[in-house]
Amino acid sequence: MKLETERDPDGGWYDRFVQLVDDQGHVVEEFGKNPTLNELREAERRHSTRINLWQQGLVCDECGNQINERFSARQDGHLLCWDCATSSESHEQGGLRINADPTKSVLSESKLHKKSLCDYVINVATGCRHGCKFCYVPSTPAVDNRDEMLDDRADVDDPQQDWGDYLLYRDDLPERVQRGLEETDFQNWKTTDRGRGIVMLSSGTDCYQDRRAAQITRGCVHELIEHDIPTRILTRSPNVTRDIDLFKQANGSLTVGSSIPSFDTSLISVLEPNAPPPMARWEALNELFKAGVPRFVSFSPTYPTMGREDIHEALSWFSAIDPEVVFHEPINPRGINFEMCIEALEDEGLESEADEFRKLQRQGKWVDYALDQIEMVRDVATHFENITIHTWPGRDLIEATNGTQQRKFKQMRRQISPEPFAE
Structure with missing residues (x-):
C-alpha cells in the first residue's frame, strides 16, 4: 500500500487531499487534508502494512515543503520537515x-x-x-x-x-x-x-x-x-x-x-x-x-x-x-x-x-x-x-x-x- 495525494484546486500548494491505496490502485482509506502523523501511523496498524512517508506528496505543515527526507511532528501531530523540526522549541506535556x-x-x-x-x-x-x-x-x-x-x-x-x-x-x-x-x-x-x-x-x-x-x-x-x-x-x-x-x-x-x-x-x-x-x-x-x-x-x-x-x-x-x-x-x-x-x-x-x-x-x-x-x-x-x-x-x-x-x-x-x- 502507498499514499496518494491530490491538490485541492481551490487551495494552495500545501492544501492536498491524502488517501491510502492498495497495489491495484483501489482507495483503502481517505484521510482528507493534512493528516497527522498519528493518523498515518495508526492506519499502518489498522491495515497491517507499512506506509513509507517519504516522497509521497506529504508536506510540512509549517513551511509547505514536501517531506522527502527526515521529518518529525509538532505537538498537535502535524508533520514538519527536518528544517522546521530542528528549529522548533521543545514543549512540555505532563511535565515531560x-x-x-x-x-x-x-x-x-x-x-x-x-x-x-x-x-x-x-x-x-x-x-x-x-x-x-x-x-x-x-x-x-x-x-x-x-x-x-x-x-x-x-x-x-x-x-x-x-x-x-x-x-x-x-x-x-x-x-x-x-x-x-x-x-x-x-x-x-x-x-x-x-x-x-x-x-x-x-x-x-x-x-x-x-x-x-x-x-x-x-x-x-x-x-x-x-x-x-x-x-x-x-x-x-x-x-x-x-x-x-x-x-x-x-x-x-x-x-x-x-x-x-x-x-x-x-x-x-x-x-x-x-x-x-x-x-x-x-x-x-x-x-x-x-x-x-x-x-x-x-x-x-x-x-x-x-x-x-x-x-x-x-x-x-x-x-x-x-x-x-x-x-x-x-x-x-x-x-x-x-x-x-x-x-x-x-x-x-x-x-x-x-x-x-x-x-x-x-x-x-x-x-x-x-x-x-x-x-x-x-x-x-x-x-x-x-x-x-x-x-x-x-x-x-x-x-x-x-x-x-x-x-x-x-x-x-x-x-x-x-x-x-x-x-
Missing part, C-alpha cells in the same frame, strides 16, 4: 520536555552480545518517561556525551538527574531503517557467537512507553521482519500487546520481554516512578503467552531487600507465562544512579529499605550480596521445570572472586542464552 531527536545513527553495533542479548540496537528516542532511578543509560556515552544537544533540544541541565523529564522522538526512524536495510550487504552483517546477529529494541529507552514511541517501534519491527532479521524487544509497557498481530508474522524470529525486577509495588513505585506496575507488565507477558509469541523476562536489577521468599514469588509468576529464559542481574551500587535510589527511598520514608541499599556501598558488602543473590536465584529456579536463568556477572564481580567461584562466573559470562528464535 518533548522535541525531535537529531540523532543520525539508525542501527548501532552493541556490546550487549556479551550478555547474549544482541549485536545491534535500535533506540526509538533519547530519554525515557519512566525515570527509573537505577537506570545506567544517562551515564553512557550515547547520552552523557551529548550535553549540548540535550540542553539545546530539551533544556536538560543534567542528563542523569533530569532522567524521566525529557524525551526526544525519532519519528522518521522506520523510513530510515527501511532505507538502511535495503542498502545493507548482509554478508557483512555482524554476528557474534552470543549476539547471533540479533537487533534489540531498545537498550536506551522503552520502545513502547507511549503511543508515539510504539508507532515508531512498529514500523521498525515491520522492516526487520521483512528482512528476516532476528529481533529482541524489551519493554516495561503493556502497550506492547498492541502489536501482537505483527509479532506473529515473524514466524518465531522475534522474542518479546519485559523488565520485572520485583513484584513489591511499594519499591517499584519509588524506584521506577513513572513505569507501569509490575503486575501490568506480567499481564502483558501473559497475553503474549496466550498468543504464542516467544517471550523472556528481565529479572533485573534485583534489590538487596529481596529474600528467598520474594525471589520464589517472582519466579512463580514467571513460570506461569513459560518464558524461554529469565535474564538476571543483581543491582550494582556504582554511580550516581545508585545514590538516587537511596535518596528516593529516603524521601518516601522507606528508611529500612534505604539502609539495605546503603549497606552495599561498604567495602566488600556488595560482593557478598551479589554472590548470595545470584546463587539464591539459580537455586530457587531449580524448583521450576520451565525456568532457565541466564546470569551475567560483571567483570568487577569476577575480579573480586577467586578459585572455583571465579571460574564458575567466567563460565556464566561465556554462556549463550538458550532461546531458539535466532537460530
Whole structure:
C-alpha cells in the first residue's frame, strides 16, 4: 500500500487531499487534508502494512515543503520537515520536555552480545518517561556525551538527574531503517557467537512507553521482519500487546520481554516512578503467552531487600507465562544512579529499605550480596521445570572472586542464552 495525494484546486500548494491505496490502485482509506502523523501511523496498524512517508506528496505543515527526507511532528501531530523540526522549541506535556531527536545513527553495533542479548540496537528516542532511578543509560556515552544537544533540544541541565523529564522522538526512524536495510550487504552483517546477529529494541529507552514511541517501534519491527532479521524487544509497557498481530508474522524470529525486577509495588513505585506496575507488565507477558509469541523476562536489577521468599514469588509468576529464559542481574551500587535510589527511598520514608541499599556501598558488602543473590536465584529456579536463568556477572564481580567461584562466573559470562528464535 502507498499514499496518494491530490491538490485541492481551490487551495494552495500545501492544501492536498491524502488517501491510502492498495497495489491495484483501489482507495483503502481517505484521510482528507493534512493528516497527522498519528493518523498515518495508526492506519499502518489498522491495515497491517507499512506506509513509507517519504516522497509521497506529504508536506510540512509549517513551511509547505514536501517531506522527502527526515521529518518529525509538532505537538498537535502535524508533520514538519527536518528544517522546521530542528528549529522548533521543545514543549512540555505532563511535565515531560518533548522535541525531535537529531540523532543520525539508525542501527548501532552493541556490546550487549556479551550478555547474549544482541549485536545491534535500535533506540526509538533519547530519554525515557519512566525515570527509573537505577537506570545506567544517562551515564553512557550515547547520552552523557551529548550535553549540548540535550540542553539545546530539551533544556536538560543534567542528563542523569533530569532522567524521566525529557524525551526526544525519532519519528522518521522506520523510513530510515527501511532505507538502511535495503542498502545493507548482509554478508557483512555482524554476528557474534552470543549476539547471533540479533537487533534489540531498545537498550536506551522503552520502545513502547507511549503511543508515539510504539508507532515508531512498529514500523521498525515491520522492516526487520521483512528482512528476516532476528529481533529482541524489551519493554516495561503493556502497550506492547498492541502489536501482537505483527509479532506473529515473524514466524518465531522475534522474542518479546519485559523488565520485572520485583513484584513489591511499594519499591517499584519509588524506584521506577513513572513505569507501569509490575503486575501490568506480567499481564502483558501473559497475553503474549496466550498468543504464542516467544517471550523472556528481565529479572533485573534485583534489590538487596529481596529474600528467598520474594525471589520464589517472582519466579512463580514467571513460570506461569513459560518464558524461554529469565535474564538476571543483581543491582550494582556504582554511580550516581545508585545514590538516587537511596535518596528516593529516603524521601518516601522507606528508611529500612534505604539502609539495605546503603549497606552495599561498604567495602566488600556488595560482593557478598551479589554472590548470595545470584546463587539464591539459580537455586530457587531449580524448583521450576520451565525456568532457565541466564546470569551475567560483571567483570568487577569476577575480579573480586577467586578459585572455583571465579571460574564458575567466567563460565556464566561465556554462556549463550538458550532461546531458539535466532537460530
